[in-house]
Amino acid sequence: MTTQNHTTTMTAVPAIRYRSRTGLRHLDTAHPADVLFPAYDARHDRVKVRVAARVHLSQPELWEDYIGEIAPPDHAGLFVTSAPQAGAAQFKLRVRGTKANPLWLIAGGGIVRWRQSAGFFDIALDLDVNPTRFLAHQPDPSVTAIHERGPLDAFRVNVSAAAALRAMTLDASDNVLTTLAQLGGTTFTRREAQWDAVLAAHFDQLSNALIETLAPPHIGAELEMTLSVAQAETYWELSVPDAVSTIGALCQSVKMSDGAARLSQRADIGGEANAQWIKMPLTDDADLKFYAKTSDRIRVEITHHDRIAQFAGRNGRPMGAGVAATLRALSRDAANRLHRVWTAIMNLHALQADAADVCDFMSKLNAAVPEQNRRLILSLLANHRALTETTVDGFAPASVCRALRRTGVLVPIHARNRAAARYVLTPAYSAMFDRLLDRRDAVRPLIN
Numbered sequence: 033m034t035t036q037n038h039t040t041t042m043t044a045v046p047a048i049r050y051r052s053r054t055g056l057r058h059l060d061t062a063h064p065a066d067v068l069f070p071a072y073d074a075r076h077d078r079v080k081v082r083v084a085a086r087v088h089l090s091q092p093e094l095w096e097d098y099i100g101e102i103a104p105p106d107h108a109g110l111f112v113t114s115a116p117q118a119g120a121a122q123f124k125l126r127v128r129g130t131k132a133n134p135l136w137l138i139a140g141g142g143i144v145r146w147r148q149s150a151g152f153f154d155i156a157l158d159l160d161v162n163p164t165r166f167l168a169h170q171p172d173p174s175v176t177a178i179h180e181r182g183p184l185d186a187f188r189v190n191v192s193a194a195a196a197l198r199a200m201t202l203d204a205s206d207n208v209l210t211t212l213a214q215l216g217g218t219t220f221t222r223r224e225a226q227w228d229a230v231l232a233a234h235f236d237q238l239s240n241a242l243i244e245t246l247a248p249p250h251i252g253a254e255l256e257m258t259l260s261v262a263q264a265e266t267y268w269e270l271s272v273p274d275a276v277s278t279i280g281a282l283c284q285s286v287k288m289s290d291g292a293a294r295l296s297q298r299a300d301i302g303g304e305a306n307a308q309w310i311k312m313p314l315t316d317d318a319d320l321k322f323y324a325k326t327s328d329r330i331r332v333e334i335t336h337h338d339r340i341a342q343f344a345g346r347n348g349r350p351m352g353a354g355v356a357a358t359l360r361a362l363s364r365d366a367a368n369r370l371h372r373v374w375t376a377i378m379n380l381h382a383l384q385a386d387a388a389d390v391c392d393f394m395s396k397l398n399a400a401v402p403e404q405n406r407r408l409i410l411s412l413l414a415n416h417r418a419l420t421e422t423t424v425d426g427f428a429p430a431s432v433c434r435a436l437r438r439t440g441v442l443v444p445i446h447a448r449n450r451a452a453a454r455y456v457l458t459p460a461y462s463a464m465f466d467r468l469l470d471r472r473d474a475v476r477p478l479i480n
Contacts, residue, residue, distance in 0.1 A: 050219070050220050051218050051219050051220075052218055052219075052220075052271075053218060054271050055211075055212045055215035055216065055217065055218060056215065056269055056270060056271040056329065057073070057220075057268075057270050057271065058270065058271050058272070059270040059271065059272045059278065059330065061378060064375070065370065065371040065372075065374040065375050065378075066367075066371050068268070068270065068374070069268045069332065069367055069370050069371065069374065070367065071224075071363050071364045071366075071367035071368075072220075072223055072224035073220060073223050073224075073268060074227075074266050074267065074268060074363035074366060074367060075163070075164055075209075075227055075266070075267055075268075075269075076163050076164065076227075076231070076264060076265060076266055076267070076359050076363075077162055077163075077164050077165075077207055077265040077266075077267050077333065078160060078161075078162050078207075078263075078264075078265045079160075079161050079162065079163065079261060079263070079264045079265070079355075079359065080140075080158055080159070080160055080261070080262040080263035080264070081158075081159045081160075081161055081238070081259050081260070081261060081262065081355065082156075082157070082158055082259070082260045082261070082262045083142070083155065083156070083157040083158075083159060083242065083257065083258075083259055084155075084156060084257070084258050084260075085153075085154075085155040085156075085157075085242070085246060085255060085256065085257040085258075086152055086153065086154055086155070086255075086256045086257075087152060087153040087155065087246060087247060087253050087254065087255050087256075088151065088152045088253070088254040088256075089151060089152065089153075089251070089252060089253055089254075090252030090253075090254070091251075091252055092148075092151040094251060094252075095146050095148075095153070097251065098153070098248075098251055098253065099113060099123055099144070101248045101251055102125070102144075102245055102246055102248070103123075103125060109128065109245065110127060110128060110136060110138070110184065110187075110241065110245045111125050111126065111127060111128060111141070111245065112125075112126060112127075112128045113125050113126075113144070121145065121146040121147075121148060122143060122144070122145050122146070123143070123144045123145075124141065124142075124143060124144075125141050125142055125143070125144050125155070125157065126140070126141030126142075127139050127140055127141060127159070134189050135188070135189055136187050136188060136189060137161070137162065137165055137166050137169060137187045137188070137189060138159055138160070138161055138187055138238070138241075139159070139160040140157065140158050140159040140160045141157060141158070141159075142155065142156045142157035142158055143155070143156050155246065158262065159238075161234070161238060162207055163230060163231055163234045164207045164208070164209060164267075165206060165207035166186075166187070166234050167209060167214055167230055167234075168193060168197060168206060168207065168208060168209055168210070168214065169189065169190040169193050169194065169206070170186070170190075171190070173211070173213045173214045174213070175229045175230060175232075175233045178230075178233040178234075178237065179233055179236070179237075181237070183237045183238075183240035183241035183244055184241050184244060184245075186237045186241070187237065187238070187241055193206065194206040197210070200326055201307075201325060201326055202275070202276070202305060202306040202307035202323075202324050202325065202326060202327070203304040203305050203306070203307035203323065203325065204304070204305040204306075205304075208325055208326065208329075224360075228356065228360060231355075231356040231359060231360070232356050235259070235354065235355045235356055238259070239257070239259065242257065243255055243257070259354070259355050260340075260341075260355070260358075261340050261344075261355055261358045261359065261362075262340065263335065263336065263337045263340070264335070264336050264340065264358075264359055264362050265333050265334070265335045266333070266334045266335075266336070266359070266362055266363050266366035267331050267332060267333040267334070268331070268332045268370075269325060269329050269330065269331050269332075270329070270330055270332070271328055271329055272328060272329070272330055272388070273328065273388055273392065274327070274328070274387070274388035274391055274392065275324035275325065275326060275327055275328055275329055275330050276306075276308070276324050276327070276387075277387035277388035277390075277391055278324070278330055278388060279307075279308050279309070279310070279322060279323060279324045279330060280308065280387050281386070281387055281388070282310065282322050282330075282377075283301055283308065283310045283322075285377055286299055286310055286312070286322075286377060299311070299312045300312070304323075307323050307324050307325065308323065308324060309321055309322060309323035309324075310322050310323075312373075314334075314369055314373065316338065317336060317337065317338040317339045317343070318334060318335060318336050318337070318343075318366075318369060319334070319335045319337070320332075320333070320334055320369070320370065320373055321333045321334075321335065332370065334366035334369055334370060336362055336365070336366070340358065340362070341358075343361070343362060343365045344357075344358045344361035344362055344365070345361075346361075346365065347361040347362070347364040347365045347368075348361050348364060349361035386464060386467055386468060389460075389461070389464045390464070390468070393441065393461055393464070396436070396439040396440070396441050397409070397410060397413075397436070397441065399435070399439065400432055400435035400436045400438075400439060400441070401432055401435075401436070402432075405427040405428070405432070408427055409427065409428060409432075413441075413457050413461075413465075414465050414469070415473075417456060417457040417462045417465070417473055418445075418454065418455065418456045418457065419433065419436070419442060419454070419455050419456075419457075420452050420453070420454045420455075421433050421452045421453040421454070421455070422452070430453070433453065433455055436455070437455065440458060441457065441458060441461060442455035442456065442457060442458065443455065443456060443458055
């Protein structure tokens, strides 16, 4: 039987033509969705990996010793097990550590069953891993360096990196890439290849860590193991001047466009620490989530939580391919879904940047104007859209006016025969006050 893979032809700007000093694309709502969110620029965050393993023992009578080997009581290993009753043939296994104090870049657990009549163990695990967090914790993010590390060492939590990353993220998490080396540089020509190499290194080391743990050679254990994806988060990140305000505006846009676009009748808005998010179920199998990751970065995330094999197969995953190939195929499916939703939102209700503009305006005003005069100058600029320079003892001396001009709040009027210098609000901020106050007082170009 011949299987045909159907892919969507994109009209995105070629990656070679785009360069970013920060390593992230800038959110420009004038760009179409396939330019902002190309499949080749997708990365992966939380992934639930299903492990099905069978362990044959050369000496079946040592099966109780085997449990002690894979979950050592000295707190040194990857796994810990519940204390079984004497002679019990089933054990619970979980990754050592807690949510509050994680020791490994792996979480989860499962069941170990001893098939005494057949002389082997069946092991079923659901493990939560995170390729983004894994890369962020590596002392050297190069793929070569990751491969050279011992597999268990590669998955140990980097305590100093975790603390630094949690301090900079609004959701107080450590799953964010911050350096150009981690992000793939300033250009986008090799982003897909670079992330594919990271995925390969991550899952190679995961397999090696499981082999090292579940098949200790000195006990004569032979391991058969398969890994599959049970759930996956695919994401894109975009740089913005004010991520908090951008997500606030996006929440408003979704709420206003939701009914007409039929995006979802169950759009949910919530938060984690200082990060606000909006989440929408796209289908029974996939969700969309927007949130502010850092002060100047938003994350857009698609979660596949069912029918993984079907979606991956439709998007080019070869039959029998591994976990990394499945995630790459899910990137294509996620991109197609996101393009449709983003286009619907933008067509029905354009994203307004008023909150970001207000925060930007007030930050500049507070930096340039002494506290005792801020309220008056704010009122003059909001209502008159202009400011006349006062004497040095007044509320708007030349030093204040020049500071507001340097920051882009005011522009001078070069009028003849005027005793005091006069300034007007820049057109962008004047239009902002028009929108906020529902007025039409925006400064027009002046002819002197």
